[in-house]
Amino acid sequence: MHEMGPFSGDGERSSLARALGMAFAVALVGGSLVSVTAVLLEPRQEANRLAERRAVIDAIVSQLPGVERLLDPESGDRIETRLVDLATGRYVSDATDPAAYDALEAAQDSESRVEIPPALDVARIGARAPFATVHLVRRGRSVELVILPVFGSGYVSTLRGFLALEGDMNTITALAFYAHGETPGLGARLQDPAWLAKWRGKRLRDEEGRYRLAVTRGAADAAAAHAVDGISGATRTSQGVSRLLEYWLGDHGFGPFLQRLREERGR
């Protein structure tokens, strides 16, 4: 009942060329099928990703105390979406729709992307887009909440999320990640609400204005203003989170923008 193929022995026809040819043919067909599937399904997956990002932003905004009064439940219009020129910290006010700006593509396009000097590239991302889409919630004229897109390298993947800061541009309202590929059960706990909740209320800078926010190894004092306890068993992921925040909150990231908002508030 067992049939044997013609190549089951060491016959001369099972030559190296045949073996290579067959392996190549199967790889080619398999690769093509996978590519076609990926390309065909890309629009749907992209729509899913957008919906997810939106849900993360909505979840962050809903954590802001008293936000119900600020937001019109009908339209949700009071969340302002603006495009920021990271180098100057000013809004980009040309025709580009801020919500449609694709920072991912702009970071890959050799025309537009901004290379990050290796010494400053603590988040290990290589290059970034010149602009970034930020979301703002205002109470009257003053900015009450700003939501910044952040990303950087974790242990085995790129971590993408949002950081929300209070109006003083120094206190964290929320941190959330919507995409990563870290180890399930270990690094993947960076999406754990209990860990993310530890970021709330932490301050970026001390009284002298030095950047102090960091993830610590071992238990951080819950009351510590600038330290967050790392995820146990996922030191590299925790460090990744710490470093990507350091980059995006620094002078090469949103530093100039945050500085401008702070000055505006002081006036």
Place this chain on the structure above:
Amino acid sequence: MDRSNRHALLDPLIDNNPITLQILGLCSALAVTTTLATALTMSLALTTVLTFSSGIISALRRHIPRSVRLIVQITVISSLVVMVDEILQAYAVEMSKRLSVFVSLIVTNCIVLGRTEGFAMQHDVKRSMLDGLGNGLGYSLVLILVGIVRELLGSGTLLGVSVFPLAADGGWFQPLALMLMPPSAFLLIGLLIWALRTWKRAQIEPSELPESALVLSETEAVGDGLARSVR
């Protein structure tokens, strides 16, 4: 359907079940059975991959040189797995997140390579596909049973619908936290094997496990932190 085809389809359900008799595919059986919904999705994904990879390998079996047969099999299997994964990410994004890497890990699932190498390489397309389907269903049967018990006792729900009202919400049921952790799947599969072998005494193995079976179940744990932490 003639007798040998029916045998290829039905034998792996109980008499020659890949999980309870061959003790293969345990890693995903531990990881994705916390709820019935994940167990069902994983079952569907594995059964699809197994059926079609068996069919494709069987169709190609006369043209696959012996020296590269495993590489060719793995290439076919992984192409199918990536396609299933992409489809899940497009049409069932929440489920795809809950299953995380375990869909991709079907590539390394010993049941799939075991059936393509051990069966599809020697049999015609129809019987190979029935064998793949039968083994996929055998795997599914165990996953679904374990998934039902774990979700029911761990969360008091089935497919997310409340069955036992939780004490926390004013009901009477105190969920067993153990059921949400991987070791409980070990216990449940162990009990299942015990029950099955009490019923079908022919499944009881001689006192020592053949070495080949040990090696096979070892390879599955590679690359999977979960299985390691359980041991």
